[in-house]
Amino acid sequence: MKSYLIILTAILLVHCSPKNTYQEQPLLNYLSKQDDFVIRTDHLNQLKANLTNNSQFLNFINQGNFKNSKQRFELLQKIDVNTKALISIREIGKDEVDFIIITEPAQSTIAPSDQISSKNYQEFSIEKRVYPSEDKNQVLYSVIIKENLFISSSQLLIENTIRNYNNAIAPQSLGKLFKVTEENSLYFRLDSESFLLKNSFFPSFTNSFGDWGALSIGLANKKMEFHGFNSRNDSVPYFLNLFKESKPVVLKSPNYIPEVASSIKMYAVQDMEQFNRVQNKIKNRELTLDTLFNKVEEIATFKLKENTLALIHFTSLEPDYLSELSVNKSSDSEYRDYPIYRLNKPSLIETSFNALWNKLEATYVAPLEQSLLFSSNVSDIKTVIGNLSAGTTLENSPAYTSAKASLAEASTVLFYQAQTTHFNPKKAHDYFLAPNQKEDNNTKVFASQWVGDQDFFHQHLVFLDLPPKKGQGGVSPLMSLQLENPISYAPQWVKNHINKKQEILVQDNKNQLYLFDNNGKLLWKKQLKGPIQGKVSQVDLYKNGRLQLAFTTTNQWLILDRNGNEVPPFNKTFKDGNLSPLAVFDYDNNKEYRFVFGQGKDIYMYDRNAKNVRGFKYNKTKSYLLEVPKHFKIQGNDYLVFKGIDGSLDILNRLGKTRVKTAKNYSFSENEIAILDQQFSFTDLQGNLIQINTKGKESKRPLKVNAAHRTAMKFNQLVVLEDNILYSKGKKAVLEYGIYTPPNTIKINQKIYINITDTQNKKVYMFDSELTMLEGFPVYGSGEIDLVESSENGTLNFVTKDKENSLVVYRIKESKNTN
Numbered sequence: 064m065k066s067y068l069i070i071l072t073a074i075l076l077v078h079c080s081p082k083n084t085y086q087e088q089p090l091l092n093y094l095s096k097q098d099d100f101v102i103r104t105d106h107l108n109q110l111k112a113n114l115t116n117n118s119q120f121l122n123f124i125n126q127g128n129f130k131n132s133k134q135r136f137e138l139l140q141k142i143d144v145n146t147k148a149l150i151s152i153r154e155i156g157k158d159e160v161d162f163i164i165i166t167e168p169a170q171s172t173i174a175p176s177d178q179i180s181s182k183n184y185q186e187f188s189i190e191k192r193v194y195p196s197e198d199k200n201q202v203l204y205s206v207i208i209k210e211n212l213f214i215s216s217s218q219l220l221i222e223n224t225i226r227n228y229n230n231a232i233a234p235q236s237l238g239k240l241f242k243v244t245e246e247n248s249l250y251f252r253l254d255s256e257s258f259l260l261k262n263s264f265f266p267s268f269t270n271s272f273g274d275w276g277a278l279s280i281g282l283a284n285k286k287m288e289f290h291g292f293n294s295r296n297d298s299v300p301y302f303l304n305l306f307k308e309s310k311p312v313v314l315k316s317p318n319y320i321p322e323v324a325s326s327i328k329m330y331a332v333q334d335m336e337q338f339n340r341v342q343n344k345i346k347n348r349e350l351t352l353d354t355l356f357n358k359v360e361e362i363a364t365f366k367l368k369e370n371t372l373a374l375i376h377f378t379s380l381e382p383d384y385l386s387e388l389s390v391n392k393s394s395d396s397e398y399r400d401y402p403i404y405r406l407n408k409p410s411l412i413e414t415s416f417n418a419l420w421n422k423l424e425a426t427y428v429a430p431l432e433q434s435l436l437f438s439s440n441v442s443d444i445k446t447v448i449g450n451l452s453a454g455t456t457l458e459n460s461p462a463y464t465s466a467k468a469s470l471a472e473a474s475t476v477l478f479y480q481a482q483t484t485h486f487n488p489k490k491a492h493d494y495f496l497a498p499n500q501k502e503d504n505n506t507k508v509f510a511s512q513w514v515g516d517q518d519f520f521h522q523h524l525v526f527l528d529l530p531p532k533k534g535q536g537g538v539s540p541l542m543s544l545q546l547e548n549p550i551s552y553a554p555q556w557v558k559n560h561i562n563k564k565q566e567i568l569v570q571d572n573k574n575q576l577y578l579f580d581n582n583g584k585l586l587w588k589k590q591l592k593g594p595i596q597g598k599v600s601q602v603d604l605y606k607n608g609r610l611q612l613a614f615t616t617t618n619q620w621l622i623l624d625r626n627g628n629e630v631p632p633f634n635k636t637f638k639d640g641n642l643s644p645l646a647v648f649d650y651d652n653n654k655e656y657r658f659v660f661g662q663g664k665d666i667y668m669y670d671r672n673a674k675n676v677r678g679f680k681y682n683k684t685k686s687y688l689l690e691v692p693k694h695f696k697i698q699g700n701d702y703l704v705f706k707g708i709d710g711s712l713d714i715l716n717r718l719g720k721t722r723v724k725t726a727k728n729y730s731f732s733e734n735e736i737a738i739l740d741q742q743f744s745f746t747d748l749q750g751n752l753i754q755i756n757t758k759g760k761e762s763k764r765p766l767k768v769n770a771a772h773r774t775a776m777k778f779n780q781l782v783v784l785e786d787n788i789l790y791s792k793g794k795k796a797v798l799e800y801g802i803y804t805p806p807n808t809i810k811i812n813q814k815i816y817i818n819i820t821d822t823q824n825k826k827v828y829m830f831d832s833e834l835t836m837l838e839g840f841p842v843y844g845s846g847e848i849d850l851v852e853s854s855e856n857g858t859l860n861f862v863t864k865d866k867e868n869s870l871v872v873y874r875i876k877e878s879k880n881t882n
Contacts, residue, residue: 090149090165090211091233091237091238091241092228092233093149093165093208093211093213093224093227093228093233094151094233094237095223095227095233096234097153098151098152098153098233098252099152099153099154099160099251099252100151100152100249100250100251100252101149101150101151101152101237101249101251102149102152102248102249102250103147103148103149103244103246103247103248103249103250104147104148104150104246104247105146105147105247106144106145106146106147107142107144107145107146107147107148107150107164107166108143108144108145110247111139111140134199134201135160135161135162135216137201138201138203138216139162141173141174141194141201141203142171142172142173142174142203142214143171143172143173143174144164144166144170145170145171146166146167146169146170146171147166147167147246148165148166149165149166150162150163150164151163151164151165153220155217155219161215161216161217161220162215162216163213163214163215163217163220163221163224164212164213164214164215165211165212165213166211166212166214167210167211167212168207168210168211168212171212173192173203173205173214174192174194176192176193176194178192178193178195179191179192179193184206184221184222184225185225185226187206187207187208187225189204189205189206189218189221189222189225190204190205190206191203191204191218192204192205201216202216202218203215203216204216204217204218204221205221206221206224206225208224208225208228209228234252237250240277244277244279245279247279248277248279249277249279249289250277287525287526288469288523288524288525288526289522289523289524289525290521290522290523290524302345302418303476303513303520304341305330305332305338305341305342305345305418306330306331306332306338306475306476306515307337307341307515308333308334308337308338309330309331309332309333309334309338309475309515310331310333310473310475310515311331311471311473311474311475311514311515312331312360312361312473312474312475313472313473313474314329314331314363314474314477315361315376315434316329316361316363316374316376317329317456317457317458317463318456318457318458319434319436319447319451319456320363320365320447320456320457321365321367321446321447321450321451321455321456321457321539321540322450322455322456322457322459322460322463322539323367323450323539323540323541323874324365324366324367324457325365325366325367325480325481325482326364326365326366326371326480327363327365327457327478327479328363328364328365328419328476328477328478329361329362329363329474329476329477329478329479330361330362330363330419330475331360331361331474331475331476332359332360332361332362333360335352335356335357335359336352339351339352341418345418346417346418350414350415352415353411353415355384355387355388356375356415358377358378358379358381359375359376360376360377360378361375361376362375362376362416362419363375363376364419364420364423367443367446367447368542368582368583369582370424370438370439370440370443371420371422371423371424371439372436372438372443372444372447373412373416373420373423373425373436373437373438374431374434374435374436374437375412375434375435375437376433376434377433377434377435378433380430380432380433380434380435384435385404385428385430388404388406388407388408388411388428388435389404389405389406389407389428390404390405390406391404391405395427396441398429398441398444398445398448398866399448399449399452399843401429401430401431401448402429402430403427403428403429403444404427404428404429405426405427406425406426406427406428406437409424409425409426411425412425412437413425423437424439425437425438425439426438426439426440427439427440427441427444429444429447429448431447431448431451440545441543441545442542442543442544442545442583442869443542443543445543445865445869445871446540446541446542446543446871449540449543449843449871450539450540452843453538453540453839453842453843455537455538455539455540455839457479460481461529462481462506462508462527462529463479463481463508465508465527466479466508466510466525466527467510469510469523469527470510470512470523470525471512471514471521471523473514474512474513474514475513475514475515475520476512476513477510477511477512477513478509478510478511478512479508479509479510480508480509480510481506481507481508481509482506482507505528505529505530506527506528506529507526507527507528507529508525508526508527508528508529509525509526509527510523510524510525511523511524511525512524536837536838536839536875536876536877537838537839537875537876538829538837538838538839538842538875538876539839539873539874539876540842540871540872540873540874541860541872541873541874542582542583542872543869543870543871543872544567544569544579544583544869544870544871544872545868545869546569546571546575546577546868546869546870547573547868548572548573548575548868549571549572549867549868550569550570550571550572550846550867550868550869550870551570551571551572551574551594552569552576552594552595553569553846553847553863553864554567554568554569554846554849554862554863554864554870555567555568555569555598555599555849555862556568556849556851556862557578557599557601557610557612558601558610559580559625560608560609560610560625561625562854563854564580564581564854565581565851565853565854565860566578566579566580566581567579567581567862567870567872568599568612569870570591570594570595571868572594573590574590574591574592574593574594574616575588575589575590575591576588576589576590576591576595576627578627581853583872586626586627587626587627588627589623589627591616591619591621592616592617592619592636593616593617593618593619593640594616594617595614595615595616596614596615596616596617596642596643596660597614597615597643597644597645597691598614598644598691599612599613599614600612600613600614600645600647601613602622602647602654602656602671603654604622604630604633604654604656604671606654609624609625610625611623611624611625611630612624612625613633613645613647613658614645615642615643615644615645615660616642617640617641617642618636618637618638618639618640618641618642619634619635619636619637619642620633620634620637620642620645620658620660620667620669621633621634621635622634632673633673635673637662639662639663640662641662642660642661642662643660643661643662643687643688643691644660644690644691645658645659645660645691646658646659646660646691646692646693646694647659648694648703650694650696650701650717654671655670655671656670656671657669657670657676657679658670659692659703660691660692661684661687661688661692663687664683664684664685664686665682665683666681666682666683666684666688666692666705667682668682668719678718679717679718679719680718680719680720681703681705681713681715681719681720682719684705684707684711684713685707685709685711686707686708686709686711687707687708688705688706688707688708689706689707689708689731690706690735690736691735692704692705693735693736693737695738695743697738697741697757698741698757700716700722700757701716701717702714702715702716702722702723702743702757703715703716703717703719704736704743706731706736709728710727710728710729710730710731711727711728712725712726712729713725714743714755723743723755723757723758723759724759725755725759725761726761729745729747729753730747730748730749731745731747731748732745732747732770732772732774733771733773733805734746734772734773734774734805735776737776737777738776738779739754739776739779739781740754740779741757742754742755742756742757742762743755743756744776744781746766746772746774748770749765749770750765750766750767750768750769750770750772751763751764751765751766752764752766752781766783768783769785769786771785771786772784772785773803773804773805773806774805774806775805775806775807775808775817777808777810778808778810778815780792780808780815780832782806782808782817783806784803784805784806784819786800787799787800787801787803789806789817789819789830789834791817791832791834792832792833792834794833795834796828796830796834796836798819798821798828799821799826801821801822801823801824801826802821802822802823803819803820803821803822804819804820804822804846804847805819806818806819807819807847807848809850811850811851811852811859812852814831814832815831815832816829816830816831816832816837816850816859817829817830817831817832817834818830818848818850818861820844820845820846820847820848820863821841822845822846825843825844825845826841826842826843826844827840827841827842827843827844827848827861827863827873828840828841829861829875837875837877842873843865843871844863844865844873845863845864845865845866846863846864847863847864848861848862848863849861849862849863853874858874858875858876858877859874859875859877860872860873860874860875861873861875
């Protein structure tokens with residue numbers, strides 16, 4: 064994945080003048096220009112032990128792109144070296160690597176084998192040891208040259224070493240690095256032929272950073288640290304020379320970048336003239352930087368989903384900057400008191416700093432204190448502002464805090480990435496961040512920092528594997544989506560049967576129906592003839608796993624495929640309209656659906672072929688339906704429930720005949736009927752809980768609440784809202800005064816979540832089953848919510864109305880001690 068840029072940020076590059084250092088570092092005599100990766104250790108056995116217990120390294124070995132890497136690492140376990148050694152790793156074929164170890168024979172042994180042979184090559188004797196294996200025999204070759212022991216799984220590498228041992232062919236720059244670095248360091252080649260580059264350990268342009276890099280090694284069970292330096296070469300326009308006049312600073316960008324952002328890159332810039340001079344050399348151009356950017360002190364880029372945003376900090380943000388940048392000299396819109404402007408020169412930002420990015424689309428800008436935020440769309444700006452308001456920024460992220468512990472306080476350049484579970488790596492370097500198992504909920508963190516000094520850059524690189532901490536929860540905005548008109552139908556999650564991800568369905572007051580994917584991309588928009596009634600149901604009409612959307616509007620019953628196309632004959636129009644919400648019954652969970660809705664006093668029931676169910680006799684009621692018809696199954700029996708606005712309650716069997724006799728009329732409250740304690744349960748305007756068992760026996764219990772109370776009865780738990788107080792299981796939660804939606808309960812992974820929204824004060828509340836509010840709540844929102852578990856990372860996401868014509872998606876990171 065390009066977003067990680069793992070080894071780009073791992074590079075410590077050196078450009079050196081030739082100097083003979085081989086006599087001082089004798090093992091260097093046996094390295095070659097074909098070496099891609101060299102490990103220098105003062106104790107090979109200790110290094111192997113540390114690698115064996117390091118989860119980050121094992122991710123790579125077990126899952127990496129190199130098809131034989133695991134077998135080669137297993138062979139290392141057969142070599143016992145209690146002294147210093149060099150391990151050279153080379154590419155020997157497509158996606159295949161091999162190694163050669165150079166060490167002292169006196170303190171080294173190779174595991175015994177029943178199959179040992181030798182052959183002479185030139186004046187040396189090469190020993191071959193074969194180790195039987197179920198898949199393929201493993202082989203080690205060894206030879207002693209000038210009191211040095213060479214061990215490899217490749218006979219060719221041993222023979223090449225013998226042929227070249229009298230000729231010092233190791234790169235001079237590598238020799239220089241050996242002289243100035245210590246034992247326990249990594250060295251890697253960075254030209255275009257290096258297998259690290261060819262297999263996307265770092266992007267192709269990084270070969271312009273230099274020839275070789277070096278880092279010292281620090282290993283712990285859940286952590287890998289590398290620390291080193293990068294020398295400067297002022298005569299060549301290398302990337303880091305953009306910042307050679309920039310002093311390290313405590314970066315401001317983490318205070319604004321959302322915690323949910325990815326591919327974060329931050330740069331301190333104090334001399335814009337020098338920056339642009341080097342940038343022009345890199346880009347081979349002559350561009351005079353707009354004076355608007357004279358006071359820039361820091362630049363950052365980051366991604367929200369697939370979109371890249373830029374954040375530019377100024378030493379002082381003059382009011383006329385925005386008038387120079389904007390089309391109308393005034394803001395186009397406003398979000399939570401932050402104005403948003405449309406840019407008059409969208410290409411200005413991209414071209415002014417394009418040494419820092421390949422492509423950046425900037426159409427809008429928003430001022431954030433002394434900073435300007437640039438984005439291709441308004442929705443992403445709203446997401447940043449939402450996280451800023453909620454305090455869910457990078458600076459407040461526990462993962463970022465953990466990474467900073469291994470970094471210097473001040474930075475010149477800092478790259479950062481965090482990933483939590485469940486993603487499919489495409490490149491070799493992604494495996495350093497990948498989880499070992501599906502149930503691994505750890506956060507994988509990567510950070511690389513350059514710190515400018517007088518003659519060189521220090522660098523610090525860290526990989527972390529962080530388990531969830533107790534009490535570490537929270538909620539943060541993921542994205543904001545804009546509609547053309549005010550929202551009329553509350554946003555709802557629907558499942559994409561192709562990729563199994565959740566998508567967002569919403570309707571505006573012009574009766575346009577929108578479907579957005581989980582990244583906020585509009586998949587389609589469809590003009591309907593009326594507003595949707597009730598909720599949309601997903602069905603599998605053809606029993607092939609493909610899902611459709613079923614619903615009624617005021618005058619239509621429709622079923623749409625996932626592309627928004629109507630599915631004939633499920634596109635019926637009813638004269639005179641006034642259709643009730645659609646109910647979908649699946650009595651035996653076999654997808655033999657019954658579609659039920661009312662029109663006035665008429666009741667319609669259709670099968671999955673859009674034909675009337677002739678055996679159903681309940682086709683007329685005495686009054687209009689008060690709520691969507693319900694289907695309940697109690698002890699194996701089916702019960703169909705219809706509530707009328709005249710107070711009637713009919714409990715029927717599948718044929719539409721009375722199954723349970725009830726009283727003639729009830730003074731129903733606004734709350735829906737549900738099953739509680741295996742009984743049909745509802746409340747009346749007098750605040751009583753009325754329950755009817757399957758024999759028709761009725762009981763009444765006063766709840767001591769007013770007529771305007773609201774309830775939720777799911778999962779055998781009663782939740783009651785009266786005014787600003789929420790009650791359940793003998794407990795209560797007192798909220799601020801406001802206008803509230805009815806409480807709703809959702810069950811995910813055996814946990815019950817209770818949510819409610821104050822539409823007056825625009826606050827969304829979320830509780831557990833014990834009415835303990837989840838960490839991070841309340842959050843901003845102005846409508847009912849829909850909560851799902853993300854198929855990507857196992858977190859909980861919910862969507863709700865934001866402003867009149869926009870919606871917002873939040874991510875919930877649950878605390879481990881949540882009930």
